Amino acid sequence: MEAQPYATAPAGSATLASLPVQPLLTSEFDVDPGGVYARLRRRYGPVAPVALMGVPVWLVLDYREVVEVLRNDDQWRRDVRYWRARAEGLLPADWPLLAGYEVRQTMFMDGDEHQAARRTHHSALRPFQDGHTPQGWELRAAVARYADELIALLGAESGTAGFADLGAQYTRPLLLMVTTRLFGCPGELGDELVMDLWRMLDGGPGAGAATARAAAAMTRLAAHRRARPGDDLTSYMLLADPGLSDERLGRELFMNAVYLNDITGNMVLNTLLEVLWGNATVRRSLSAGQLGEAVNRAALINPPVANMCFRFAARDVRLGDFWIRAGDAVSPSAAAAHRDLMALDSSHLVESTISTRAHLGWGAGQHQCPSAARELGGMIVSTAVGRVFEHFARAEPTLPPDQLPWRAGPVVRGLRLLPVRYELKAKPPGPWGEGAPQPPDASHGTGRPVRGLLAALRRLMPGGR
Ligand code: HEM
Numbered sequence: 001m002e003a004q005p006y007a008t009a010p011a012g013s014a015t016l017a018s019l020p021v022q023p024l025l026t027s028e029f030d031v032d033p034g035g036v037y038a039r040l041r042r043r044y045g046p047v048a049p050v051a052l053m054g055v056p057v058w059l060v061l062d063y064r065e066v067v068e069v070l071r072n073d074d075q076w077r078r079d080v081r082y083w084r085a086r087a088e089g090l091l092p093a094d095w096p097l098l099a100g101y102e103v104r105q106t107m108f109m110d111g112d113e114h115q116a117a118r119r120t121h122h123s124a125l126r127p128f129q130d131g132h133t134p135q136g137w138e139l140r141a142a143v144a145r146y147a148d149e150l151i152a153l154l155g156a157e158s159g160t161a162g163f164a165d166l167g168a169q170y171t172r173p174l175l176l177m178v179t180t181r182l183f184g185c186p187g188e189l190g191d192e193l194v195m196d197l198w199r200m201l202d203g204g205p206g207a208g209a210a211t212a213r214a215a216a217a218m219t220r221l222a223a224h225r226r227a228r229p230g231d232d233l234t235s236y237m238l239l240a241d242p243g244l245s246d247e248r249l250g251r252e253l254f255m256n257a258v259y260l261n262d263i264t265g266n267m268v269l270n271t272l273l274e275v276l277w278g279n280a281t282v283r284r285s286l287s288a289g290q291l292g293e294a295v296n297r298a299a300l301i302n303p304p305v306a307n308m309c310f311r312f313a314a315r316d317v318r319l320g321d322f323w324i325r326a327g328d329a330v331s332p333s334a335a336a337a338h339r340d341l342m343a344l345d346s347s348h349l350v351e352s353t354i355s356t357r358a359h360l361g362w363g364a365g366q367h368q369c370p371s372a373a374r375e376l377g378g379m380i381v382s383t384a385v386g387r388v389f390e391h392f393a394r395a396e397p398t399l400p401p402d403q404l405p406w407r408a409g410p411v412v413r414g415l416r417l418l419p420v421r422y423e424l425k426a427k428p429p430g431p432w433g434e435g436a437p438q439p440p441d442a443s444h445g446t447g448r449p450v451r452g453l454l455a456a457l458r459r460l461m462p463g464g465r
Contacts, residue, residue, distance in 0.1 A: 001149055001455070005028055006315050007313075007316060007317075007318070008316045009316040009323035009325055010323065013322075013323045014322060014323070015323075015325060016049055016056045016057070016058065016104065016328055017056065019049045019056075021049045021050055021051040021056045022047075022050060022051065022053075023051045023052075023053075024036070024050040024052055024059065024410060025052065025053065025193070025408055025409070025410060027239075029408075030406050030408050031406070033306065033335060033413070034087070034335075034339055036333060037061055037333065037335065037336035038339070040059065040061060040336075041061050041062070041190060041336070041340075042126045044320070044321065044322075045062075045320045045321040045385040045424075046060070046061055046062035046064070046065045046319075046320035046321070047059070047060050047061065047062075047065060047319050047320030047321065047322055047324075047330070048061060049322075052095060052097060052203075052331075052410050053095060053097060053203055054092060054095070055085065055092070055095060055097075057310065057328075057329040057330065057331055058322070058324060058328060058329065058331070058332075059307065059321070059331050059333055059336070060319070060320070060330055060331065060332045060333055060336075060337075061320075061333055061336040061337065062320070062336070062337065062338065062339065062340045063337040063338075063340045063341045063360075064089050064220055065319055065320055065332075066163055066332040066333065066334065066336075066337040066360060067364055068319070069311055069319070069330060069332045069358070070137075070308075070311075070332055070360070070363060070364040070365040070367070070368070071364060071365040071366075072365075073110065073365060073367070074173060075313065075314050075315070075317055075364045076311035076312070076313065076314070076330070077110050077312045077313075077314050078107060078108050078109060078110055078114070078311060078312075078367060079108055079109060079110050079310065079312070080101045080102070080104075080108055080290060080310075080312070082312035082313075082314065082327060083101075083310070083327060083329055084312075084327025084328065085314050085327070085329070086098075087327070094208075094231065095203075096203035096204065096207040097203040097206070097410065098208075098210040098416070099200055099207045099210075099211035099212075100200045100201065100207075100211060101310070102211075102302070102307070103211060103215055103251050103254060103255070104251060105117070105248075105251040105252050105254065106118060106121060106252060106255065107255055107309060107367060108309075110185070113123075114366065116241075116364075117252070118370060119240070120237055120240045120241040120244070120252070121237075121256075121370050121372075121373070122250070122370050122371075122372055123236070123239075123240040124233055124236035124237040124239070124240050124329060125206045125233065125236075125308045125372035125373055125376065126372055127236060128182065128233065128372070128376055129371075129372040129375045129376060130375055139182065139376075140379060140383070142177075142178070142181055142378070143178055143380055143384070144383050144387060145384045146174055146177045146178065147170075147174055147383060147384055147387035147388075148387060148391070150169070150170050150173055150174055151170070151387065151388070151392075151424070153393045154169055154170065154424075155424050160423065160424045160426070161422065161423040162421075162422065163398065163419065163420070163421055163422070164419070164420055164422050165418060165419050166269065166272060166388070166395070166415045166418040166419075166420055167269060167415055167416065167418045167442070168417060170384075170388070171265045171268045171269050171272075171384065171418075172191065172194055172265060174265075174268075174384055175194075175260065175261045175262075175264060175265040175268075175380075176188070176190065176191070176193070176194065176261065178260070178380060179193075179257060179260050179261050181232075182232060182233050182260065183197045183221060183232060183233055183234050183253060183257070184221075184225055184230045184231075184232025184233065184234050184235060185221055186221075186224055186436060187427070188205065189261075192213075192260065193217065193257065194261060194262065194265075195215060195352075196210035196211070196213050196214040196259060196345065197210075197257065197258055197262045197327045198262070198407065198409075199211075200214065200258075201258065201409055201411050201412050202407055202408060202409030202410075202411075202412070203409060204409075211369055214250060214254055214257070215250055215254045216250070217442060218249075218250040218257065219246050219247050219249075219250030219251075219252070220250075220297075220314055221250070221253060222234060222244075222246040222247075222250045223246045224250035225238065226238055226246065231433065233253075233256070234249070234253060235319075237249055237253075240310075259369070259373065259377070260376075260377070260380075262412065262414070263304050263305060263377075263412070264377045264380050264381060265414075266304035266412060266413070266414035267295065267298070267299065267304045267361075267377065267381045268380070268381050268384045268385060269414065269416075269418050270298050270299075270301075270302040270303075270304055270414075271294060271295050271298035271299075271381060271385050272304065272385055272388060272415070272418060273302070273397070273404075273415065273418060274294075274297070274298045274301060275294065275298075275299075275385070276396065276397050276420065277401070279297075279298075279301070282294050282297045282298055285297055286389070291382040291386050292378060292382055294385070295378060295381050295385065296359060296361075297305070297357040299359050299361030299362075300338050300341075300342070300359040300361070301338070302335070302413055303334040303335055303338060303359065303360065303361040303413065304361070304412060304413055304414060305334060305361070305363070305412065306333065306334060306335035306411065306412065306413040307331045307332070307333045307334070307335065307336075307410055307411055308331060308332045308333070308363060308411070309331070310329040310330065310331055310413065311329075311330050311332065312330075313325065313326050313327060313328050313330065313349045313435070314325060314326065314437070322420075331410070332360075332374070334359075334360040334361060334363075335413060337360055338359060338360065341358060343357075346381075350381060352371075356403070362374050391424055391425060392422055392423065392424060392425065393424060393425045393426075394421075394422060394423040395420045395421070395422045396420060396421050396422075397418070397419065397420055398419045398420060399419060404418075405417050
């Protein structure tokens, strides 16, 4: 008898369809996802069945199992065509989370096709990866300048002390400006793109239309840069793979926009939040001048990609206390795994001043965030957070932790707003001067009109203020 290479689930073992599943996305989850993960773990062990907007999937909670799913790409496939429920037509036609999965790009590819697509990203991102190339140096300088300009604008608009929303008035416009520049967009990207990405990721109303709009905008950008190449990521992607169609390149840019715009922005806000709330270890890293370390710690406590996109079982496999059937969808939870990790050794990992790079904030395995993108993302977060502490004498959250406006979605742990009471330093240090708009009185006191970039920045503000 021929040996069977792989095990199959024993007859009678529980299936996803046979288990009672509870909705993951509840108001309790918005406020205290950690409490929900802990309860699921107590009830089911390292892997739990949950319903995402009515569709049952497995949520992987424990660090060991999450790493196994992320690393073993032979067993855990990314291509959505492996998803049995989709193939059998069992997903509701209007299921809001499906739209994002139907945009076929690097993240949802396997094997050689995936490797080739990843090489294109690597090669296109390389010129921007660090400060040793003109492109990388200029991008770094631009991020710091944009941050300074936005804070100067805040001072000009609202005074040297008052109330501000570090989401809408700082982080979101900052990331839009960076994306506009890096992607080589002919006009400034606006908040509409951010809202469409939120709708897609959070499965909001109109997620399908929002996804189509954002992907179409990126396809137009691809066509524009093909006709007029520049010193930007879009043009470098075409250089790396001239065979990319506008539509295919548009899909890749769409995914990059998710990470650069939304995920990086959330990493900025989550780091600011930990520091402003007085998280002792994050603050200690910051005051020791270890900005990167502060970001790492914030990623451990609150990773912006809280629950990663689905993997699909290539064949039946035992994971945690269940048999996962071929074609089942599993979502590896970085947020839950981090809690597991912290519980394993809180004194060593959380309280120490030694770095904890074991975090899964960048993913792991074949699909982890490409190294050049990590460099870039880390630089943007460190700069954005660093400039706030450079310019603000004081910034305190105005809402208690249980009232913070978290977005309600399965993937991203992100704030809609971060309202603070602030006071700017009297005489701002650092490079606000050079080429940047002057703080309040310089422009307003004289009654001179606010021009150029300042005017452009105003348009990025909510309501075109
Ligand atoms: C702080 C910022 C960032 C964080 C926290 C982050 C996090 C992640 C995570 C967790 C993944 C893996 C997702 C999964 O396996 O399901 C990922 C993949 C990816 N990220 Fe990042 N990312 C960041 C910034 C960026 C930036 C700036 C770019 C590009 C401009 C980028 C491009 C990518 C790409 C192309 C992938 C897909 C890789 C693949 O599937 O092979 N990321 N990122």
